Amino acid sequence: MARNLELPVAVVTPVDLGRLLRELHLIDETLLQMQLRGAGAEVKMPKTSHLMDQMITANTLNLLHKADRQELQEFLRSVREHAPVLHMSFSADPSVSFMEKLTSWLRREIDPVVLVTVGLQPNIGAGCVLRTTNKHFDLSLREDFAKHRDLLTAKLKPEVTTA
Numbered sequence: 001m002a003r004n005l006e007l008p009v010a011v012v013t014p015v016d017l018g019r020l021l022r023e024l025h026l027i028d029e030t031l032l033q034m035q036l037r038g039a040g041a042e043v044k045m046p047k048t049s050h051l052m053d054q055m056i057t058a059n060t061l062n063l064l065h066k067a068d069r070q071e072l073q074e075f076l077r078s079v080r081e082h083a084p085v086l087h088m089s090f091s092a093d094p095s096v097s098f099m100e101k102l103t104s105w106l107r108r109e110i111d112p113v114v115l116v117t118v119g120l121q122p123n124i125g126a127g128c129v130l131r132t133t134n135k136h137f138d139l140s141l142r143e144d145f146a147k148h149r150d151l152l153t154a155k156l157k158p159e160v161t162t163a
Helices: 014-037 050-059 066-082 096-109 141-147 149-162
Strands: 085-090 115-120 127-131 136-140
Touching (some): 014 115
Antiparallel strands (some): 085 127, 127 136
16 A cells, blocks of 8 residues: 655755655665675665655655665655746745745645755845746845835935935
8 A cells, every 4th residue: 555655844956856766776776786696795785865864764664675665766756747846046045944944834835745946146135036837926125125116215315315
């Protein structure tokens, strides 16, 4: 019976997903080599990454079992092909804790397997710019100032003339 697997919040970008798929392939190949060479052969198991450790723990998987490896591989491929990807641009690199909170909220409110790519646009000031495949939202301070340019000019004009 197939389980409902979930992505840990540390898996944020499509690049993270690709790393997990490559690592899973390497584990699968290593176990296949061990099986082909027999019990006496020395094949060293690869060390799993922090992302893979979180994936294994979150879904109670045992990668020594072929069925668990296949299930995880199918899940990761399905996510890569079908997950919505949001492109978010910030003025500076967001912290890891911020990205984990953002990813957690997006997965709770938007889609359980949503992925986020992060870009940098230093000219936006504060806020962010969000793009999906068919929408664009500019939630930056730059855009807000542009929308309220007349109000900003009216407020600054008396200050400039008295100085």
